[in-house]
Amino acid sequence: MDTILLAKAAILGIVEGLTEFLPVSSTGHLIIAADLLGFTDQRAKVFEIAIQLAAILAVVWEYRAKIAEVLLGLMSQPGARRFALNLLIAFLPSAVLGLLFAGDIKQYLFNPITVATAFIVGGLLILWAERRDHRVRVLSVDAITWKDALLVGFAQSLAMIPGTSRSGATIIGGLFVGLERRTATEFSFFLAIPTMFAATFYDVYKHRDLLSLGDLPLFLVGGVTSFVSAFLAVRGLLRYISRHDFSVFAWYRIAFGIVVLATASTGMVSWSAPG
Secondary structure: OOHHHHHHHHHHHHHHHHHOOOOOOHHHHHHHHHHHHOOOOHHHHHHHHHHHHHHHHHHHHHOHHHHHHHHHHOOOOHHHHHHHHHHHHHHHHHHHHHHHHHHHHHHHHOOHHHHHHHHHHHHHHHHHHHHOOOOOOEOOHHHOOHHHHHHHHHHHHHHHOOOOOHHHHHHHHHHHOOEOHHHHHHHHHHHHHHHHHHHHHHHHHHOHHHOOHHHHHHHHHHHHHHHHHHHHHHHHHHHHHOOOOOHHHHHHHHHHHHHHHHHHHHOOOOOOOOO
């Protein structure tokens, strides 16, 4: 297989892994990175599915003990059943809205200009959330109520707009409903598991005609780099938020969005046109 193509796969895998669980939008970064690398054909659609799956497997591995505890306790432990039910409740808004509108969103909004705009708006919302009075009342993921889960689920559905960030929407949504910072972040990680698995299997089914064994090396390279970088990003974020807030990600989003819009308006970069 073409070495340059494998290098592109490795780069995109790293981009996906590093950004999937940070409040900066992996989809937005992938759209922009793929546009710059010229990797936007039909094969790229299936490739993105593979590296997103690899990223979520990194979270499964990181939280394997908690996941096993919940699965083994579903029949006998009320706490395990409550945790699983909360994830289901939080998952439903995105699942329903995704089935209804995913096609139109991908057709009209998956482009660098829309992403850049969403980056800036999302950054401003994070700054606003961090500067408001944050009253903490939920200190662990096991203490989350079904109402908290539902509100976080509605926040997650905003991430259907590319550039918004699924993790950013769920984390900031969690802060708004009173979750402690680490609790909001960990619940975002756990919620990513059913959300991204469902999206992955749906996309695989929808694009099954594009699957080819000849692309396996491409998927392996992108998958490995995505898994490793996602694993490092998850651990790094948990360490970071123990001493800091999310403002740095907000300023990054704003700066990144401004750069994309500026290069588009001046013609320095020929970004894909909206729609």
